[in-house]
Amino acid sequence: MSNGVNLKELSQRLNLSQTTVSRALNGYPEVSEETRKRVTEMADKLGYAPNSQARRLATGRAMAIGHVIPRSIHEMMNPIFLEFIAGAGETYSRHGYDMIISVVDDAKEEDAYRQIASRKKADGVIIHGPANDERRHRLLKELNLPFVVHGRIPGAEEETSWIDMNNRRAFERATNLLLDLGHTRIALLNGLEHMDFANRRRRGFEEALAARGLTPDPALMRSADMTEPYGCDNAMEMLKSDNPPTAFLISSMISAIGVARAVGQCGLKTGRDVSIITHDDALSFLPNSGEVPIFTCTRSSVRYAGEKAAELLLNMISNPASKPASLHLDAELIIGQSTGPAPAAPK
Amino acid sequence: MSNGVNLKELSQRLNLSQTTVSRALNGYPEVSEETRKRVTEMADKLGYAPNSQARRLATGRAMAIGHVIPRSIHEMMNPIFLEFIAGAGETYSRHGYDMIISVVDDAKEEDAYRQIASRKKADGVIIHGPANDERRHRLLKELNLPFVVHGRIPGAEEETSWIDMNNRRAFERATNLLLDLGHTRIALLNGLEHMDFANRRRRGFEEALAARGLTPDPALMRSADMTEPYGCDNAMEMLKSDNPPTAFLISSMISAIGVARAVGQCGLKTGRDVSIITHDDALSFLPNSGEVPIFTCTRSSVRYAGEKAAELLLNMISNPASKPASLHLDAELIIGQSTGPAPAAPK
DNA sequence: TTGAAAGCGTTACCAC
DNA sequence: GTGGTAACGCTTTCAA
Numbered sequence: 110m111s112n113g114v115n116l117k118e119l120s121q122r123l124n125l126s127q128t129t130v131s132r133a134l135n136g137y138p139e140v141s142e143e144t145r146k147r148v149t150e151m152a153d154k155l156g157y158a159p160n161s162q163a164r165r166l167a168t169g170r171a172m173a174i175g176h177v178i179p180r181s182i183h184e185m186m187n188p189i190f191l192e193f194i195a196g197a198g199e200t201y202s203r204h205g206y207d208m209i210i211s212v213v214d215d216a217k218e219e220d221a222y223r224q225i226a227s228r229k230k231a232d233g234v235i236i237h238g239p240a241n242d243e244r245r246h247r248l249l250k251e252l253n254l255p256f257v258v259h260g261r262i263p264g265a266e267e268e269t270s271w272i273d274m275n276n277r278r279a280f281e282r283a284t285n286l287l288l289d290l291g292h293t294r295i296a297l298l299n300g301l302e303h304m305d306f307a308n309r310r311r312r313g314f315e316e317a318l319a320a321r322g323l324t325p326d327p328a329l330m331r332s333a334d335m336t337e338p339y340g341c342d343n344a345m346e347m348l349k350s351d352n353p354p355t356a357f358l359i360s361s362m363i364s365a366i367g368v369a370r371a372v373g374q375c376g377l378k379t380g381r382d383v384s385i386i387t388h389d390d391a392l393s394f395l396p397n398s399g400e401v402p403i404f405t406c407t408r409s410s411v412r413y414a415g416e417k418a419a420e421l422l423l424n425m426i427s428n429p430a431s432k433p434a435s436l437h438l439d440a441e442l443i444i445g446q447s448t449g450p451a452p453a454a455p456k
Numbered sequence: 457m458s459n460g461v462n463l464k465e466l467s468q469r470l471n472l473s474q475t476t477v478s479r480a481l482n483g484y485p486e487v488s489e490e491t492r493k494r495v496t497e498m499a500d501k502l503g504y505a506p507n508s509q510a511r512r513l514a515t516g517r518a519m520a521i522g523h524v525i526p527r528s529i530h531e532m533m534n535p536i537f538l539e540f541i542a543g544a545g546e547t548y549s550r551h552g553y554d555m556i557i558s559v560v561d562d563a564k565e566e567d568a569y570r571q572i573a574s575r576k577k578a579d580g581v582i583i584h585g586p587a588n589d590e591r592r593h594r595l596l597k598e599l600n601l602p603f604v605v606h607g608r609i610p611g612a613e614e615e616t617s618w619i620d621m622n623n624r625r626a627f628e629r630a631t632n633l634l635l636d637l638g639h640t641r642i643a644l645l646n647g648l649e650h651m652d653f654a655n656r657r658r659r660g661f662e663e664a665l666a667a668r669g670l671t672p673d674p675a676l677m678r679s680a681d682m683t684e685p686y687g688c689d690n691a692m693e694m695l696k697s698d699n700p701p702t703a704f705l706i707s708s709m710i711s712a713i714g715v716a717r718a719v720g721q722c723g724l725k726t727g728r729d730v731s732i733i734t735h736d737d738a739l740s741f742l743p744n745s746g747e748v749p750i751f752t753c754t755r756s757s758v759r760y761a762g763e764k765a766a767e768l769l770l771n772m773i774s775n776p777a778s779k780p781a782s783l784h785l786d787a788e789l790i791i792g793q794s795t796g797p798a799p800a801a802p803k
Numbered sequence: 804t805t806g807a808a809a810g811c812g813t814t815a816c817c818a819c
Numbered sequence: 820g821t822g823g824t825a826a827c828g829c830t831t832t833c834a835a
Contacts, residue, residue, distance in 0.1 A: 115812060126822045131814065139820060158574035162518065163812035165509040166827050173556070178545070187741045191538035198525070198559030207556045207577065209520070212545030227505035230554065336741050337713065338750070363741060366684065366713055373720030394534045394683050394710060403685070462828060473806045478830065488804060510828035513811050 114155040123151055134159075173207040174422060175231035177222060179215040188363070189390050189411050190237060193259060196415025197235065204423055206232075219248060226252035233422050235259055239305045255429070257422040259414060260305050270425060272418045272436040276306050279407040279440035280313030280358065283386045286405070286442065287356045288321055291451035292384060296329040296347055296354040298340060298364055307332065310360060310388075329354050340367025341374075348375045348383070355451045356384040362395045365404055369447075385447040388440070402445035409440040461502040470498055481506075520554040521769060522578035524569060526562040535710070536737050536758050537584060540606060543762025544582065551770055553579075566595060573599035580769045582606055586652045602776070604769040606761060607652050617772060619765045619783040623653050626754040626787035627660030627705065630733045633752075633789065634703045635668055638798035639731060643676040643694055643701035645687060645711055654679065657707060657735075676701050687714025688721075695722045695730070702798045703731040709742045712751055716794070732794040735787070749792035756787040 120130040125144065133140045133148035140148075151157075165171055176194065194208070201208045209231060213221045222245070225231050233255035236245050243262045246269055249255075258271035287295050297314050300307035311332075315325050328350070331343045340359060347354055348371060359365040365387035372383045379385055389397050389406035397404050417436050425431060467477040472491065480487045480495035487495075498504075512518055523541065541555070548555045556578060560568045569592070572578050580602035583592050590609045593616055596602075605618035634642050644661050647654035658679075662672050675697070678690050687706060694701055695718060706712045712734035719730045726732055736744050736753035744751050764783050772778060 116814095117812075127813080128815085128823080129821055132821090135814085141820060144820080156574060158571065159814095160513070160812050161575040161577050162509050162512040163827090164814075166507070166513050166829085167812080167814040169814095169827070171509065178542070180542075187538055187739070188535045191534055191541075194538075194557070195525070195527075195559050198557060202558060202560055208558070209554045209556050210541070210545060211549060211555070212542050213549055224505065227503060228508040230508050334741075336743055338743060366717070370713070370716060370720065373717065392534070394681075396683055396685060463830095464828075474829080475807080475831080476805055479805090482830085486804060491804080506830095507828050510811090511830075513813085514828075514830040516811070516830095 114157045115160065116157070119148075119152060119155060119157045122155065123148060169229075171229055171232050172205060173209050173231045174201055174419070175225045175234040176208065176210045176237070177218060177225070177234065178210060178212050178237065179218045180212070181215050188392050188394070192390065192392050192412045193237070193415035193418075196410075196412035196417075197419040198415075200416050200419035200423070206423065218245075222248055222252060222254065226254045232426050233257070235418055235422065236262075239263075240303055241305055241308055242303075243305070255422065255425045257418050257425070259418055263305055263308075266435070268433060270421055270433045270435055272414050272421060272438070273306075274409040274414070274438045274440050276309035276440075277313035277316075279388065279409070279442070280310040281317045282313075282442050283358055283407050284314050284317035286448065287358065287384060287386065288317065288323075290356075290384065290448060292354075292356040293323060293451070294326070294329065294352065294354040295356045295358055296344070297325070297331070298335075298343055298357060298359045298368065299330070299332045300335050300360040302332040307360060314358060335361035335364045337363050337367040337370075340364030341371045342367075344368040344371035345374065348372070348377070354383075356448075357386070359385065359387040362387050362389050362392065362397060362404065362406075365447075366395075380447045380449045382452060384449055384451070387447075389443075397445070402443060403447065405445040405448040406443050407440040408443055409438055414438065461504045462507065463504070466495075466499060466502060466504045469502070470495060516576075518576055518579050519552060520556050520578045521548055521766070522572045522581040523555065523557045523584070524565060524572075524581065525557060525559050525584065526565045527559070528562050535739050535741070539737065539739055539759045540584070540762035540765075543757075543759035543764075544766040545762075547763050547766035547770070553770065565592075569595055569599060569601065573601045579773050580604075582765055582769065583609075586610075587650055588652055588655055589650075590652070602769065602772045604765050604772070606765055610652055610655075613782070615780060617768055617780045617782060619761050619768060619785070620653075621756040621761070621785040621787050623656035623787075624660035624663075626735065626756070626789070627657040628664045629660075629789050630705055630754050631661050631664035633795065634705065634731060634733060635664065635670075637703075637731065637795060639701075639703040640670060640798070641673070641676065641699065641701040642703045642705055643691070644672070644678070645690055645704060645706045645715065646677070646679045647682050647707040649679040654707060661705060682708035682711045684710050684714040684717075687711030688718045689714075691715040691718035692721065695719070695724070701730075703795075704733070706732065706734040709734055709736050709739065709744060709751065709753075712794075713742075716751075727794045727796045729799060731796055731798070734794075736790075744792070749790060750794065752792040752795040753790050754787040755790055756785055761785065 116127050120127045130148050133145040198208050211221045236258045239260040239262045258269055261271050261273045302308050318325050333339050357368050369379050372379050377383050386405045389408040391410040463474050467474045477495050480492040545555050558568045583605045586607045586609045605616055608618050608620045649655050665672050680686050704715050716726050719726050724730050733752045736755040738757040
């Protein structure tokens, strides 16, 4: 039974016009309460639901938001990306929008956006992982496709809508915390610095050092995909060097776990011999909570960012004339078990 | 410029009928090569692309595959799920299908499927994370919505299409490897055993023990969400007990990393004092490769599973009369650095 | 090989 | 408050 009834059949069963039935179902005010009741009841009974393609065609709105994921982004942002998507997805559902995700070869990214625009697949898109030399926003403006950036596009902050955490300030505060604890040899294990977020984090780190008259040691700064082995291997190398760091500032929990592994393998103790602060995106499968979290961290929920980004975008779409709007989230600095005073003597 | 031309305008510019233009563009054989050439050139020039809603309405196919993600699944399967999605997404793109993802409250899951069917939002769906008492497949059959299961539905193996790895056998082999190394006290840190995959893994473990006349010790068996702390906390507890295990068999890399952390914190060495075998889903951000991988593991690419599941489903859709088809993947057993002979004396 | 016209299932405009 | 009818932009049947 379930499958089938369309508007025409439904209206025939009711001896009403399609117009009236449509209006009743879509909550138009001019239809009498009595008919509305009759209509909704019959619709329920027959299991009527409007065909979304037909509705989209008639209204001219796709009622969908697109997310284009080039493989390369996916590789490195994998878990973070999903958490963001989950947040955004909930907002979309709540507002009756679909989320459509296109996984494409890097070379076909631009093509994917063009298709979304020309075939009218979505009413807007989210830009993920903006780079220092970002250009997607130009294309999207040209295509007249509303968008929100997760992160910020350097130089285009005013003219685009975005949601971002304060990466620079978060890493500045984290660095200051380590400095206050007496650490002076601090290693930075950053994400890929051609990405805007990582770039800002490095600046926060460097500025905090500079403010105390310290210059960063290039030997203690790394930038790469934030995998677990990346953390472990680099930490290992540094810890075994002649002049090892006493603290690590790390861009991702996953790499931080790797660093902790290296610390253990060197026979050292995290929080006593070596301090660690990591950024924590609050991923559900890597909980770092509890009374005293394992890792001292700068924390900002990427899932929440997803929810908000979606809201921003849906607003833009229903309000096409509105000015760009943005949300700047502050990361929390949370003290966990992985930080402590710098060891007295260089060991 | 970019935005705009539709079929009508395009055909007018060409002094052809919409019919012919449509046929030319869709590769119908009866149109002359000359006109086809004219048409495609003009289409390129004007940047024509068919409106997907209109085409969907006309053809009656949504050209989209749905993935319904209840929050609870998402929480626990997070990274694995995304990797699967990435694989599936590539296949969809290649075949001109969209991927639409619905993130919904657990209570609204059934509703989401009903909507997909009644509103014709997708031509098929993928069932993620089947449970021991799975019921979604019944609903989907009733709704007449083609589907493929990632995993297996106990008791419905014959009547459904699925792709799964051989969980039972993988864990049996892993257990045998540990037994061969002389381990007899082997701990199992499993995923949630109300899920089919975890259930099968436990059986593989138990059967391997039984085959050597050993009975599993309930004190060494855990089942929960596969987070990092889950691995660490449980391993810690067991290692500190009176009769600690000498080896761990773990359902996820993430938890395995937690176990390794616990081993380190107890002053023990992985691979010498304590052996670890983990299942490895080959997640990009948790590489466990290299000449000698860090962890000895059973490995099966969940991304590949995604690609194949998508192919299976697209086949079903274009071939509605076909019988259920399935793919049973064997996990590789790969020797890494985390296993070694059982320590001579109980320490 | 090409074209006219009838759908596909809605929404929305304009009368009544 | 309700209904007739024309879009929406494409595919597809039937003729020519």
